[in-house]
Amino acid sequence: MSRRALVPGLVGLLSAAVALGVAELATAFTRPEAFPVSAVGAVVIDHVPAPVKDFAIATFGTSDKLALIIGILVLLALFGFAIGVAARRSLPLGVAGVALFGAIGVAAAAVRPDGRTADVLPSALGAAAGMIALALLSGTAPRGTGTAPRTAGAGRRPMEPAVGTDRRSFLLAGMGVGALALASGGVGRVLVDQSRVASWRSAVHLPKPAHPAPPLPHGVHPDVPGLASFVTPNRSFYRVDTALVLPHVSPGKWTLRIHGMVDREVELTFDELLRRPMIERDITLTCVSNEVNGGLVGNARWLGFPLADLLREAGVHRDADQILSRSSNGWTCGTPTAVVMDGRDAMLAVGMNGQPLPVAHGFPARMVVPGLYGYVSATKWVVDIELTRFADARAYWAQRGWAVKGPIHTMSRIDRPLSDVRAGRVAVAGVAWAQHRGIERVEVRVDDGPWHDARLAAVPSIDTWRQWVYEWDARPGTHRLQARATDRTGATQTPLESPTVPDGATGWPTVHVTAT
Ligand SMILES: Nc1nc2c(c(=O)[nH]1)N[C@H]1C(S)=C(S)[C@@H](COP(=O)(O)O)O[C@H]1N2
Ligand SMILES: [Mo]
Numbered sequence: 001m002s003r004r005a006l007v008p009g010l011v012g013l014l015s016a017a018v019a020l021g022v023a024e025l026a027t028a029f030t031r032p033e034a035f036p037v038s039a040v041g042a043v044v045i046d047h048v049p050a051p052v053k054d055f056a057i058a059t060f061g062t063s064d065k066l067a068l069i070i071g072i073l074v075l076l077a078l079f080g081f082a083i084g085v086a087a088r089r090s091l092p093l094g095v096a097g098v099a100l101f102g103a104i105g106v107a108a109a110a111v112r113p114d115g116r117t118a119d120v121l122p123s124a125l126g127a128a129a130g131m132i133a134l135a136l137l138s139g140t141a142p143r144g145t146g147t148a149p150r151t152a153g154a155g156r157r158p159m160e161p162a163v164g165t166d167r168r169s170f171l172l173a174g175m176g177v178g179a180l181a182l183a184s185g186g187v188g189r190v191l192v193d194q195s196r197v198a199s200w201r202s203a204v205h206l207p208k209p210a211h212p213a214p215p216l217p218h219g220v221h222p223d224v225p226g227l228a229s230f231v232t233p234n235r236s237f238y239r240v241d242t243a244l245v246l247p248h249v250s251p252g253k254w255t256l257r258i259h260g261m262v263d264r265e266v267e268l269t270f271d272e273l274l275r276r277p278m279i280e281r282d283i284t285l286t287c288v289s290n291e292v293n294g295g296l297v298g299n300a301r302w303l304g305f306p307l308a309d310l311l312r313e314a315g316v317h318r319d320a321d322q323i324l325s326r327s328s329n330g331w332t333c334g335t336p337t338a339v340v341m342d343g344r345d346a347m348l349a350v351g352m353n354g355q356p357l358p359v360a361h362g363f364p365a366r367m368v369v370p371g372l373y374g375y376v377s378a379t380k381w382v383v384d385i386e387l388t389r390f391a392d393a394r395a396y397w398a399q400r401g402w403a404v405k406g407p408i409h410t411m412s413r414i415d416r417p418l419s420d421v422r423a424g425r426v427a428v429a430g431v432a433w434a435q436h437r438g439i440e441r442v443e444v445r446v447d448d449g450p451w452h453d454a455r456l457a458a459v460p461s462i463d464t465w466r467q468w469v470y471e472w473d474a475r476p477g478t479h480r481l482q483a484r485a486t487d488r489t490g491a492t493q494t495p496l497e498s499p500t501v502p503d504g505a506t507g508w509p510t511v512h513v514t515a516t
Helices: 003-027 036-047 050-089 091-110 117-140 165-192 195-202 270-274 307-314 337-341
Strands: 255-260 266-269 279-286 297-306 322-327 332-336 347-352 366-368 382-388 411-416 424-433 439-446 466-474 477-487 510-515
Touching: 003 036, 003 050, 003 091, 003 117, 003 165, 036 050, 036 091, 036 117, 050 091, 050 117, 091 117, 117 165, 255 307, 266 270, 266 307, 270 347, 279 347, 297 307, 307 337, 307 347, 322 337, 332 337, 411 477, 424 439, 424 477, 439 466, 466 477
Parallel strands: 255 382
Antiparallel strands: 255 266, 279 297, 297 347, 322 332, 322 382, 347 366, 411 424, 424 466, 439 477, 477 510
């Protein structure tokens, strides 16, 4: 990079930092989602094509959102630099550049599905501050090397003007330190601030279930190291959602409205919900974006109130075949009414493994429906349920090319061995799931040999995954291990490999290991 671009570039960077810093201050009057970086990120998330979303999940896993924020910040820094260089040429051009970025932030905040007018403030005020900073700093920065007339003398660098240098350093240093502190505070806050909602959450006292989950049968979990535990701890439970900033939903203000094609609207507060007789059930959740042998699946003990009972109170019209639920951050989900009403333990959940729902998993309330992928059933931070028809309304992922209905494919996963082994007896183990149909059988095959029945662990119901183990006598050499599950309807997991889009990946899990 040429040295003469450096100072103007840094001036641009600093102006961008000032803009973010002031925007951060302004979010205090709105909410973290209105921070320009978050607002733009949310729009990106809502508009990326499915393959890009899949790529992001595959590449960055649960850090996909962090990667997005860092990406936006890097872009912002590059453009800030360019704007600074442009401003050295023409200040109005630079100021227009900042204005353009402000406008992008304002537009992003304005198009949010749960947008509020005040959300445009941080971007607007930030841009104004960025323009002022750019004007001040560009005005005081030295106009030395770059624009000096060449006639000044060959081979001799023109000296920087003495006047203004002190003022410039003072301004630069002062604004720089302040702005960077504020801006990093903003980014940090967006990423980690959970204190407010954490205190709401710790104030929640969950009721005892009126219908406790049956005790876990002995032997749900074969003693094989490396096998996923039957109950997935909350902290390691996979997380998938479109929320760049986790919604902070106060239980004191939370209500759930049930409306649309119903006889009478129902509105429920959190206290009213907690006073209802709760069921407690072990249910395995799975994401439609889970690759074969992937980790977007987890099993927890949920506490909640049956959704079917709530819907009966509202009186669902016969032709309302879709339950369109909506979260506090505007995400929507379409669930077949018939599935929720067929007697399975679909619930409005408030507890997960004995705790109030973690914020990342929907605090204070979410839906859980055994047998359906999360994108058509498991609305977190749910605040609204509209009874409608599939013919009349499309939910978030259905609008983006994913299947309108998403029953879970019968699936098995090999958890171990995943790396090379000693020849001899090796426990091949994993999990299999076909929620609400149940797992009847899991078979394993080595290379192109015959299929062998794996030993199935006990399960409390047909709504959870099931652990399995196959004792393999490993001969030296490199081998291919494959598994396939059969559900209790008799259907065996298909060998046909299909991608996650539009209705979930299929195929047999396959691992290659070398026994020595
Ligand atoms: N509000 C909201 N709820 C949501 C989503 C979302 O993006 N927003 N994603 C769904 C998807 S795709 C899945 S797989 C499950 C994941 O639930 P978990 O994060 O608790 O594992 O949540 C569902 N509920
Ligand atoms: Mo999902």
